[in-house]
Amino acid sequence: MTPLKPGSTIGIFGGGQLGRMLSQSAQKLGFKVHIYDPHTDTPAGRISNFKSAAPYEEMAAIARFAKDCDVITYEFENIPTITISAAQQFTPVHPNVKALQTAQDRLIEKTFLAQKADAPVIDFRKIDTVEDLHQAVSELGLPAILKTRRFGYDGKGQIKIDDIDEIPAAFKDLGGKNLILEAFAPFVREVSIVAARDHNGNVKCFPLTENVHKNHILHTSSSPTSDPQNVEETAKSIAHRVLDALDYVGVLAVEFFELDGGKLIVNEIAPRVHNSGHWTMDGDCADQFEQHIRAISGLELGDPKPKVSVIMTNLIGDEIEQIPAYQGKPNTHVHDYDKKEVREGRKMGHINVTKPLTDR
Amino acid sequence: MTPLKPGSTIGIFGGGQLGRMLSQSAQKLGFKVHIYDPHTDTPAGRISNFKSAAPYEEMAAIARFAKDCDVITYEFENIPTITISAAQQFTPVHPNVKALQTAQDRLIEKTFLAQKADAPVIDFRKIDTVEDLHQAVSELGLPAILKTRRFGYDGKGQIKIDDIDEIPAAFKDLGGKNLILEAFAPFVREVSIVAARDHNGNVKCFPLTENVHKNHILHTSSSPTSDPQNVEETAKSIAHRVLDALDYVGVLAVEFFELDGGKLIVNEIAPRVHNSGHWTMDGDCADQFEQHIRAISGLELGDPKPKVSVIMTNLIGDEIEQIPAYQGKPNTHVHDYDKKEVREGRKMGHINVTKPLTDR
Numbered sequence: 001m002t003p004l005k006p007g008s009t010i011g012i013f014g015g016g017q018l019g020r021m022l023s024q025s026a027q028k029l030g031f032k033v034h035i036y037d038p039h040t041d042t043p044a045g046r047i048s049n050f051k052s053a054a055p056y057e058e059m060a061a062i063a064r065f066a067k068d069c070d071v072i073t074y075e076f077e078n079i080p081t082i083t084i085s086a087a088q089q090f091t092p093v094h095p096n097v098k099a100l101q102t103a104q105d106r107l108i109e110k111t112f113l114a115q116k117a118d119a120p121v122i123d124f125r126k127i128d129t130v131e132d133l134h135q136a137v138s139e140l141g142l143p144a145i146l147k148t149r150r151f152g153y154d155g156k157g158q159i160k161i162d163d164i165d166e167i168p169a170a171f172k173d174l175g176g177k178n179l180i181l182e183a184f185a186p187f188v189r190e191v192s193i194v195a196a197r198d199h200n201g202n203v204k205c206f207p208l209t210e211n212v213h214k215n216h217i218l219h220t221s222s223s224p225t226s227d228p229q230n231v232e233e234t235a236k237s238i239a240h241r242v243l244d245a246l247d248y249v250g251v252l253a254v255e256f257f258e259l260d261g262g263k264l265i266v267n268e269i270a271p272r273v274h275n276s277g278h279w280t281m282d283g284d285c286a287d288q289f290e291q292h293i294r295a296i297s298g299l300e301l302g303d304p305k306p307k308v309s310v311i312m313t314n315l316i317g318d319e320i321e322q323i324p325a326y327q328g329k330p331n332t333h334v335h336d337y338d339k340k341e342v343r344e345g346r347k348m349g350h351i352n353v354t355k356p357l358t359d360r
Numbered sequence: 361m362t363p364l365k366p367g368s369t370i371g372i373f374g375g376g377q378l379g380r381m382l383s384q385s386a387q388k389l390g391f392k393v394h395i396y397d398p399h400t401d402t403p404a405g406r407i408s409n410f411k412s413a414a415p416y417e418e419m420a421a422i423a424r425f426a427k428d429c430d431v432i433t434y435e436f437e438n439i440p441t442i443t444i445s446a447a448q449q450f451t452p453v454h455p456n457v458k459a460l461q462t463a464q465d466r467l468i469e470k471t472f473l474a475q476k477a478d479a480p481v482i483d484f485r486k487i488d489t490v491e492d493l494h495q496a497v498s499e500l501g502l503p504a505i506l507k508t509r510r511f512g513y514d515g516k517g518q519i520k521i522d523d524i525d526e527i528p529a530a531f532k533d534l535g536g537k538n539l540i541l542e543a544f545a546p547f548v549r550e551v552s553i554v555a556a557r558d559h560n561g562n563v564k565c566f567p568l569t570e571n572v573h574k575n576h577i578l579h580t581s582s583s584p585t586s587d588p589q590n591v592e593e594t595a596k597s598i599a600h601r602v603l604d605a606l607d608y609v610g611v612l613a614v615e616f617f618e619l620d621g622g623k624l625i626v627n628e629i630a631p632r633v634h635n636s637g638h639w640t641m642d643g644d645c646a647d648q649f650e651q652h653i654r655a656i657s658g659l660e661l662g663d664p665k666p667k668v669s670v671i672m673t674n675l676i677g678d679e680i681e682q683i684p685a686y687q688g689k690p691n692t693h694v695h696d697y698d699k700k701e702v703r704e705g706r707k708m709g710h711i712n713v714t715k716p717l718t719d720r
Binding site for chain 2: 046300307308327356
């Protein structure tokens with residue numbers, strides 16, 4: 001693809017914090033940004049050059065939006081694929097629909113990972129009836145995790161089953177259809193790789209990142225991290241294979257469980273910039289948002305090598321009110337998403353704290 | 361001052377690249393931005409939350425703008441002081457009018473620097489008649505630089521006089537009134553200090569920066585720079601005194617001539633973020649734009665200590681077309697101001713190239 005010229009317009013479906021940070025990177029590179037979101041007042045829309053406020057199912061609005069853009073992307077994987085299909089009749093959309101379809105459904109995702117990307121996944125079973133679930137539990141053992149196939153995030157749409165007695169309630173609570181049972185992964189830690197792939201198939205990975213969750217929501221990401229079991233290169237190879245198998249353009253995150261003994265299991269993939277890559281904003285490298293914009297715009301990928309060590313801490317819900325305590329602290333970078341309303345469990349901002357690389 | 365809460369609105373007079381980069385920093389901190397500029401379509405206005413397009417002399421528009429903002433600043437020193445005075449009837453404006461008045465007029469500036477800030481300046485004379493000029497030349501010697509007192513930038517509004525015969529033409533070419541003659545400073549290099557001062561009088565300086573001009577326009581800024589004559593601490597003390605003497609809040613730049621022997625002469629001050637501070641954007645520190653926003657918003661100043669070495673190169677006029685050649689280069693950060701039209705001598709963007717600090 002011919003690189004987009006500065007002044008071109010990048011369309012983004014979704015006006016949340018990821019769209020906002022993508023916008024800022026796009027604007028830094030001289031691009032204009034058009035945000036499409038069902039809401040009129042969004043964190044990204046407020047700083048964008050143009051915005052469209054319309055439902056994701058409104059085909060006429062999508063057509064108008066797409067015709068105004070030179071390339072289109074999205075900030076979250078739960079956008080209807082029909083929206084993307086409509087938009088790409090007029091304008092290229094990256095990442096492609098296949099990536100979106102794959103990531104939207106845990107069953108398709110895990111099947112793809114195992115069969116097409118030679119990526120290790122946890123044992124899983126498709127669950128459509130309570131009998132399926134009993135059978136699956138007998139095969140995978142307990143504890144196991146029952147999940148909805150679609151629309152789960154931050155621990156929503158999943159229930160850990162520790163005892164056979166819990167099967168009926170768990171099945172019912174998750175809606176009783178389109179479920180997946182996953183064996184329990186006894187991991188020693190969670191790590192991720194955020195990687196970018198350009199139109200020519202070049203892949204650049206950020207370093208291995210260690211992630212700590214609190215109440216199922218990402219709490220901290222640290223990079224670089226110690227790697228006593230030497231998993232970094234394996235993790236990068238897996239990410240590379242996933243990107244290639246999807247013929248992917250843009251940034252993608254692969255979340256892993258690291259097991260005792262050094263085996264990695266892919267937990268899930270996200271076809272977008274990812275919370276575990278927010279540390280890159282202050283790593284003095286081409287950060288994940290810039291990499292994504294570069295990739296979809298046909299620019300060469302930037303240098304993903306950080307020059308400092310960074311620990312990112314999410315500010316969830318009313319933790320955003322702690323921001324004044326962080327202001328003015330040395331080596332501390334505050335990112336506030338300018339969300340209108342504080343809600344429990346809502347990602348409101350994050351803090352990046354940097355250290356010289358030699359300190360680790 | 362009580363720190364502004366995220367979600368508050370920062371007003372900026374001027375919609376150019378400095379206003380744009382200030383906006384991005386303000387938005388990163390969770391503030392909203394309102395740009396006031398006589399033009400409707402500006403680099404900063406395009407990414408701002410709100411904008412007002414009206415002349416700087418339109419008092420009703422200024423009042424509406426000011427009432428909408430929680431604090432106001434400006435991106436350039438040639439804004440009419442009457443505009444600032446009008447705005448601050450409703451809302452605090454930083455830096456203050458005194459700083460603006462001082463920096464707008466080379467005669468007032470140099471007098472202030474010498475008398476109030478104990479800052480070394482080159483010999484100068486007020487010139488209102490051709491006789492004044494002859495007299496001044498006989499006192500200061502040749503070569504000397506004749507300048508307009510106001511509205512000079514990037515070498516505009518100044519003529520070097522090498523010979524007495526050139527006096528009448530130079531005097532006439534610069535308008536024949538409100539001029540200043542400055543002795544010639546035989547400098548070995550040009551350096552600057554960009555410094556921030558908060559509401560409590562705390563001052564934080566970025567490291568000494570070495571600046572190279574080409575055709576009177578800043579070409580490169582490098583920091584850190586070697587300092588064989590040990591001028592850095594002196595330069596910082598002078599900047600500190602200037603900030604205190606102006607009771608200044610925000611970021612200010614002091615440009616110096618460094619003479620053989622280690623003496624520093626203040627060339628000029630800029631009551632704003634400054635081109636020679638653009639390298640800070642990729643220095644992995646609180647950059648000059650963030651420091652300015654922090655200062656005027658009553659936040660504590662951030663950490664100005666860079667973790668990497670940076671060389672900034674301006675892209676002037678059609679040099680912006682070289683951007684594709686920089687894309688994808690390692691350690692290279694591209695900043696494009698999204699200006700509508702390429703013009704000769706116009707600052708269109710800049711490139712920051714980073715290196716580990718130990719490489720210098």
